[in-house]
Amino acid sequence: MRKHYLIEVTQNDQMVVFCPQAVLRDKQIKKIAFGSKSIAVDFFPHPDKNDRIVISKKIQEAIQFPHFTIPLHAFIENQILYIGPLVGIFTAGFTSIPQQPVGERTLFFSKLLSVNKPVGALAFVFGEQHIDWEQGTIEGYFFHNQAWTTVEVPFPNVIYDRLPNRKSENNPKLIKVRERLQKEYLIPWYNPGFFNKLDIYERLQKDPSVTTYLPETHPFTSFSIMETMLSKYGHIFIKPKNGSLGLGVHQVIFDKQTGDYYCRYQDDGYINRLRKFVSLERLFHSVFAHQSLEKMLVQQGISLLRNEKRSIDFRVHTNKDDYGKWQVSAIAAKIAGHGSVTTHARSGGDIKTIAEIFPKEECDLYTEKLISTALLLSKSLDRNIEGIIGEIGFDLGIDRNGNVWIFEANSKPGRSIFSHPELKEVDFLTRKLSIAFAIFLTEQALLHPEELFK
Known part of the structure; x- marks a missing residue:
């Protein structure tokens, strides 16, 4: 992961920013920016601290930096020091309950926002009703110190789409918000839309590198x-x-x-x-x-590997990291319930680690096959689908001859596999990477916007 710096606020009104020498590197910097807000300031090297960027109370108010002590990344472009990224997580289904602002999905979002410090990003949740277009600000929901709070912040560097279902995705009002933020404000928007099974199949079918994994x-x-x-x-x-x-x-x-x-x-x-x-x-x-x-x-139909006469398929999560590279972040085996057509827990299915089902030699072989297949498929979908993809959840199968097959690809994968106690660590990794990808996108938007918005 890249280096990030603690943002410290001092109680004065000087328009001065103190930075580590490693950040300044003899560069001419004239402004500091947070999200869409920037202000002209003077920069000086910090006399004795190389792990923090110090701003005054006046600067904090001008750029609408929240009252949080949190490490963030520093990007320099066009004589501007950008601290961030500020990541907006766009969703729907808000409630009026302060402790449960997003209803039954509040727990998921609180877990997602808990990666802010280890990632070095500042993420918040918002809906279309929280946008003030006149002021260029958003009333964002932050999860800080184990509690929800709302803070007015500038438009973010990047937006992560977490709309809950196809109904909200197809809502004309929400479509308009996405188009406006992307086109008028040039904010990178990742993971838009739910995948259509047949559309995914047809796109993969055009790629010779992955056709062998596609069932008819x-x-x-x-x-x-x-x-x-x-x-x-x-x-x-x-x-x-x-x-x-x-x-x-x-x-x-x-x-x-x-x-x-x-x-x-x-x-x-x-x-x-x-x-x-x-x-x-x-x-x-x-x-x-x-x-x-x-x-x-x-x-x-495919004759899959079995465990005690029950079919097995595999959920494999892939994420792009803070360098824009695909990683396999989680693998779990899903065993079908007795008499069930699917491996879902609702149908009596069980979640296991691969090591729980297979002896070590088979476990290593199947894990290697699933990883290489998921990475190939991720790169293929990345090339063949419009928009910016940051994560995919694959449902893969292995037949009795050891061949790997793709059944589904999900742009907003469910998280039921993480109920397994041995998958807690990778649960954290998938959340961490889903926000870390925003660091790469922020850097790309500053350095190579033509690549993102072509």
Whole structure:
């Protein structure tokens, strides 16, 4: 990680900033900036401290720097010293309860903001209603000293998109906010939008370096395509194109001996079902009677590795770090519940570490395969998707021949795997990296804006 400096405020009204000599390095610096606010000041080397930048109370008020003692990074460009980054986390669903400003997601955001000090960034949460366009300020929610507080700050250096669902993502008012902050204020905005399964598949399919990991997948068009795939693979999966959490996933199995069809799924009461039908048409008229099939896709069934006769897939998190490089930040095995079509905990699934399931030699082999595949896929999606991506959650499978397959890529991955006690450390790492990426973006926006906004 890069070096960061404690920002210290002195109780005077001098327009002077004291910096470590390593920051100044004989450079001509005339202004200090925090977020979108800057002011002309004089700079002097700090006589005896090389770990802090000292500003006066008057400067603090002018640039709207919060009353927090926190280490931050220093960037110099065009004779301006930028302290930060100031990171705005954009979301929706705010409440009027001070202790729970974001409702049931408050705990997640408090954990996310707890990485401010180790990362050397100042992150806050906000919604469209907290923006003052006239003043160029935001009433931000900060989690400081284990408590929530609101502070008026300038527009941030970078914005991290944490909208909770597709409904909020498609809200015209929120779309307008994003476009305005990106286009008028040139603020880098990362992780916009939820992935569409079929769109992701089609984009990856164009990249020869990753096609080997893609199960055959088609939009639902007719029974004939399913008949063809069933005769080829023995079983298929039918999924919503925009689904999440395993909702709406059905497994269809064809018994070549008897000619019967079976459908495994979870009903509206979250009960696992396995039903038998004499034809594919009857299966569909019964199970999919009230579903919009044009919103579904059909995917090749794969015989996955098993643990005690239960299928295993793997959640692999990747993040870009403070140098803009992809890292694998977390891996967990998810074991399907008995009779379940998915590995989700809601369906009786279990979360394990790979080491809990496999002997060391297999554990090392599978871990290496999952890491190399996830990094290849991350780089491919990065090249082939619009916008700035900072994190991805992959659902990967390994078949009985040791081949790796991608089932899903999530731009806003769930965090259920981190309930496992042995994954607490990587839980922290994923949160840390998701904010650390803002350091890289801030630097890019200052030094190479043409790369970000091309």
